[in-house]
Amino acid sequence: EDQVTQSPEALRLQEGESSSLNCSYTVSGLRGLFWYRQDPGKGPEFLFTLYSAGEEKEKERLKATLTKKESFLHITAPKPEDSATYLCAVLGGTGANNLFFGTGTRLTVIP
Amino acid sequence: NAGVTQTPKFRILKIGQSMTLQCAQDMNHNYMYWYRQDPGMGLKLIYYSVGAGITDKGEVPNGYNVSRSTTEDFPLRLELAAPSQTSVYFCASSLRGRYSNQPQHFGDGTRLSIL
Numbered sequence: 001e002d003q004v005t006q007s008p009e010a011l012r013l014q015e016g017e018s019s020s021l022n023c024s025y026t027v028s029g030l031r032g033l034f035w036y037r038q039d040p041g042k043g044p045e046f047l048f049t050l051y052s053a054g055e056e057k058e059k060e061r062l063k064a065t066l067t068k069k070e071s072f073l074h075i076t077a078p079k080p081e082d083s084a085t086y087l088c089a090v091l092g093g094t095g096a097n098n099l100f101f102g103t104g105t106r107l108t109v110i111p
Numbered sequence: 112n113a114g115v116t117q118t119p120k121f122r123i124l125k126i127g128q129s130m131t132l133q134c135a136q137d138m139n140h141n142y143m144y145w146y147r148q149d150p151g152m153g154l155k156l157i158y159y160s161v162g163a164g165i166t167d168k169g170e171v172p173n174g175y176n177v178s179r180s181t182t183e184d185f186p187l188r189l190e191l192a193a194p195s196q197t198s199v200y201f202c203a204s205s206l207r208g209r210y211s212n213q214p215q216h217f218g219d220g221t222r223l224s225i226l
Contacts, residue, residue: 036217041219042220043117044154046216087154089154091212101153101154103153
């Protein structure tokens with residue numbers, strides 16, 4: 001079954017405490033993996049697209065990596081403004097035509 | 112540059128009432144989508160459109176209708192509201208279609224409660 005699983009569901013970090021969010025997938029025929037940030041009461045905001053295993057993308061304190069089974073979103077020295085829900089979505093599946101969303105990781109960074 | 116604009120932001124409906132959720136984008140994107148987001152669930156695709164006059168069903172279309180008369184607008188219609196339609200609804204658009212690896216850009220959602 002095509003599925004995207006994000007872990008942990010929630011993560012609390014002290015400001016400056018680096019960590020990683022995980023997105024594992026069983027979607028066949030990967031054509032792209034997307035990371036989004038979602039603030040409370042807002043829509044998802046696009047962060048990165050990863051296309052193939054081994055690829056990495058960086059933006060400020062965020063770094064996304066991709067393997068054949070999972071993606072990690074590494075957060076280095078987070079700040080309170082990094083608090084948000086981070087969503088992962090995988091394009092693929094039968095015919096490589098579907099976009100599967102995970103349920104997100106809710107990150108809280110404490111000053 | 113507004114991106115994707117959704118109205119209203121909040122709405123409470125009674126069972127059996129109908130309403131239209133509005134969505135407009137100013138990025139000249141041909142592809143537009145409607146999703147619902149329920150607590151603890153990933154975004155689910157309701158309907159999508161590949162251009163003016165062309166729409167198709169997504170994963171959870173029952174109880175909804177759409178139309179696409181212009182490139183900019185993609186309204187979602189609920190005809191007979193049911194409690195199961197209580198959700199947050201997001202409209203999105205993309206430069207290329209859902210089968211491409213171009214990212215989708217989202218509006219800020221409409222929070223709908225059916226009582």
